[in-house]
Amino acid sequence: MTIDVYLDAVPHWIGGAAVESSDGPRTDIHDPATGRVLRSVLQGSAETVNDAVNDSRRAADAWADTPVPARASVLHRFRSLVVEHTEELASIITSEQGKTLPDARGEVARSVEAIDVSLSAVQQLKGEYADQVANGVDTYSFRQPLGVCVGITPFNFPIMVPVSMFAAAIACGNAFVLKPSDRVPSAAVRLAQMMSEAGLPDGVLNVVQGGTETAEALLDHPDVAAVSFVGSTPVAREIYRRSAQTGKKVQALGGAKNHLVVMPDADLDAAADALVSAAYGAAGQRCMAVTIAVAVGDAAEALVEKTAERARAFKVGPGAETEIDMGPLISQVAINRVRGALERSVEDGGKLVVDGRERSAPGDGYFIGPSLVDNVSVKSDLYRQEVFGPVLGVVRASSLEEALRIVNDNPYGNGATIFTTSGPAARRFTRGVLAGSVGINVPIPVPISWFGFGGWGDSRFGDDGLNYDAYRFYTRSKVVTQRWIEPTQGLAPHFVAAGNQ
Structure with missing residues (x-):
């Protein structure tokens, strides 16, 4: 039954x-x-x-x-x-x-x-x-x-x-x-x-x-x-x-603060698609959600513009309805946490390009739209603390080496990914980044279950042990270490053992 x-x-x-x-x-x-x-x-x-x-x-x-x-x-x-x-x-x-x-x-x-x-x-x-x-x-x-x-x-x-x-x-x-x-x-x-x-x-x-x-x-x-x-x-x-x-x-x-690094040679449309999917999917309530985009060099302006355009087009509503991109948050407490994070991000010098507080769905559900904050400081609360909601911050870097320093200075180490067409840049990133799961030109670097999964730093405590x-x-x-004594002909086995001790 x-x-x-x-x-x-x-x-x-x-x-x-x-x-x-x-x-x-x-x-x-x-x-x-x-x-x-x-x-x-x-x-x-x-x-x-x-x-x-x-x-x-x-x-x-x-x-x-x-x-x-x-x-x-x-x-x-x-x-x-x-x-x-x-x-x-x-x-x-x-x-x-x-x-x-x-x-x-x-x-x-x-x-x-x-x-x-x-x-x-x-x-x-x-x-x-x-x-x-x-x-x-x-x-x-x-x-x-x-x-x-x-x-x-x-x-x-x-x-x-x-x-x-x-x-x-x-x-x-x-x-x-x-x-x-x-x-x-x-x-x-x-x-x-x-x-x-x-x-x-x-x-x-x-x-x-x-x-x-x-x-x-x-x-x-x-x-x-x-x-x-x-x-x-x-x-x-x-x-x-x-x-x-x-x-x-x-x-x-x-928890986590997962980074997606975008190099100047990257396909910016693909990177923007990846960002909105990874940051706003499941209303950002995933431990592997991307919360920080690191725009390298002259990729920043176009990347922010393309990402903002896609964020504004995101459809917010009840998860059971069709053609909805993002459902509600889990509770009013979660809504209040996101609202507070957005307020502090502006106080800390960030530029609120897309404000999800203007996109709540009708009714009494726990809805808030995707938010995009540009020029986020690595010293700000938005960068240092997990929001666990549909908020994406953009940090700017002048080079891949600076981007790596930004990622590695964060106390969390769940996941990090890079968008680039350069094999050497991708290899430098994968070898140098301090994260348990790393992606190249993928939105969220969660491996299939036949590989182990777990973060570094403040993202995991104790033993390995998820997935494979x-x-x-x-x-x-x-x-077990074993020895079997072969008996001497004519003697009982226990006499042989005693004699060899």
């Missing part, structure tokens, strides 16, 4: 079933396109967290002993269900997160890609073997699951980020407890039900709804072996500190 994710209160999912409660606090979930309350979500208590972790702990050992091909078969069936229910999942995303339906479908497609990569665990979990490292001695290694792993996920990707975590963890033989953002909780419950329909044993994937207190209870639980997090840098830093303090394995991905690297994070290596 399909769980109705549109219940008055979004439930937890523990032990293979929805868990509802009439008691305890709840948080309202708003439709970003209208501002209206859709439903509420339960806030998991320490007792709820304990129930979920204990249930996963009980399920973990049996799942770890399940052969890897059998685990992969469950994920194969889950993949088929995700593909089959793409429209349903996209609709859930748009209703609670606000992004356009095409963007939501793209998120589901990237989730399918993440499942495909998790299926490579059959290959990745193979160990190594060294024969005859000494006389009669062989050494081999293999990887084992950790136990109970936790994922704390953000509002901007209600499906892709959770799937990229739990599919990999479960493929590696772990049990997983997911705490989604309480702004977009419904998708997590639907995904958990699909995993159950695919044949996943009860307790291997549990979902606990809630906010900060729920997350803290998960971080402090002694039976949690590893924590994965995606969100803001201050929270990522604290989760890294708190998890490491109790000996947990941790990967905490934080996940199997390393969700397992630990064991190395």
Whole structure:
């Protein structure tokens, strides 16, 4: 039976079933396109967290002993269900997160890609073997699951980020407890039900709804072996500190100020197309959104003009409507943050070329249009701080070397890209830039899931482990050195061993 994710209160999912409660606090979930309350979500208590972790702990050992091909078969069936229910999942995303339906479908497609990569665990979990490292001695290694792993996920990707975590963890033989953002909780419950329909044993994937207190209870639980997090840098830093303090394995991905460098020889039309797509797509609410364009030399004036023209043409409206380029932000708090950033950008000397505050859609939704700020100072708040909204700043540089210094002086290091027709310039940039993901003539340098993903600097704390690297994070290596003594004819084996000691 399909769980109705549109219940008055979004439930937890523990032990293979929805868990509802009439008691305890709840948080309202708003439709970003209208501002209206859709439903509420339960806030998991320490007792709820304990129930979920204990249930996963009980399920973990049996799942770890399940052969890897059998685990992969469950994920194969889950993949088929995700593909089959793409429209349903996209609709859930748009209703609670606000992004356009095409963007939501793209998120589901990237989730399918993440499942495909998790299926490579059959290959990745193979160990190594060294024969005859000494006389009669062989050494081999293999990887084992950790136990109970936790994922704390953000509002901007209600499906892709959770799937990229739990599919990999479960493929590696772990049990997983997911705490989604309480702004977009419904998708997590639907995904958990699909995993159950695919044949996943009860307790291997549990979902606990809630906010900060729920997350803290998960971080402090002694039976949690590893924590994965995606969100803001201050929270990522604290989760890294708190998890490491109790000996947990941790990967905490934080914020970003991603740069797109445009050289004078670049195709400026292609660069402008890339900028509006990368800066304003999903209303700028992506950790890999481009927030700073670095215009080199005489590329600046034409680039600003072309980008402004495209920004003004962006269609803003409810994500469920057709021919919409950009949906709403997630909340009124996000709107206020963007408005404040634009006000300060002018105070800091920036030139507001396109003012998104003039482009809000009708109704009570959380709408604001794309904004473009020229002549941004690298000392300004707009440059130094993550806005997480549809705001693009333009910084001017006289040369590629100056552009590299600008990019590398920023404390974040998630992604950076360059638009150029010069191979030497592109090579200099890719080798010299301090960022985890680098692009050449592409809007957003997110690699396909068969490559690892993670930022540098203040964009990541702790271990690697998203996408292809996940199997390393969700397992630990064991190395065995063995010697088998051949018995001497006529003597019992234990006498031979004793005599050789």
